[in-house]
């Protein structure tokens with residue numbers, strides 16, 4: 001468990017990918033991505049091309065969803081596929097702390113029943129649990145459109161990473177076709193006053209996949225730990241996403257990139273906080289191992305290879321109290 005002390009400073013790196021997207025100076029964008037990931041692995045993303053209206057709209061849809069009657073939300077109770085509505089009290093992202101003070105809706109790509117991964121009964125694959133159209137008109141269409149827009153930006157970040165590693169830009173595309181990706185709509189009620197027992201909106205954790213693109217409202221509350229152990233506020237920057245790299249990145253880069261710890265505390269006494277991270281967790285069967293560009297000649301990788309599915313399944317189990325944190329391999 002990580003004891004809660006409020007930060008004193010803010011997160012600063014900004015990555016503008018305009019020049020990557022229009023093909024003007026791709027190498028400069030890739031160099032900056034590499035520099036940031038070697039230092040903190042957390043940055044504000046600008047120049048992503050997602051319209052402000054889509055960002056604001058997604059936050060509005062999120063608030064609409066959580067304002068539904070509890071009885072309606074509970075008809076969508078999260079299932080073994082990790083799809084649906086998760087009430088307060090179920091997950092501890094810091095496994096040693098009490099449950100996070102949040103409720104959420106987990107959405108994936110809606111694969112059909114005859115998809116091979118659905119047939120194999122793998123979690124993170126299969127149908128979403130949507131509220132009935134009459135309860136929330138337009139919600140499903142909006143979320144699906146938003147998911148695909150942000151996923152496209154995530155693919156660009158993976159293309160940038162591939163180019164840093166001296167690989168073709170589309171190197172990761174095959175493992176991004178059937179991803180375990182999850183869009184999570186989250187509601188954090190106000191938590192003014194002292195933190196008791198380290199219970200906060202979302203306990204200290206690293207993300208588990210490749211990259212996360214986080215949309216947050218204006219409340220603030222996300223905090224990031226840098227590699228020296230100092231906590232920094234990641235307050236909202238208008239128009240920007242907060243991007244962080246997940247646990248797959250240290251494996252691919254032999255520990256050169258950091259999947260930094262972060263947490264959420266909504267200390268604003270008067271505001272509910274809404275956020276919408278998209279976790280880009282690649283294909284279940286994809287083997288993640290150290291890339292050649294990051295492995296000095298004659299050395300063996302510092303961090304064991306693993307499949308995406310193995311790592312994500314284990315981390316879900318730990319955070320829901322179904323497995324012990326000791327089962328976790330590096331990082």
Ligand SMILES: O=C(O)CCC(=O)C(=O)O
Nearest residue numbers: 186202216222264275277
């Ligand atoms: O809500 C946020 O700002 C971050 C949430 C988060 O870190 C997570 O769900 O992994």
Ligand SMILES: [Fe+2]
Nearest residue numbers: 205206207262
């Ligand atoms: Fe996170």
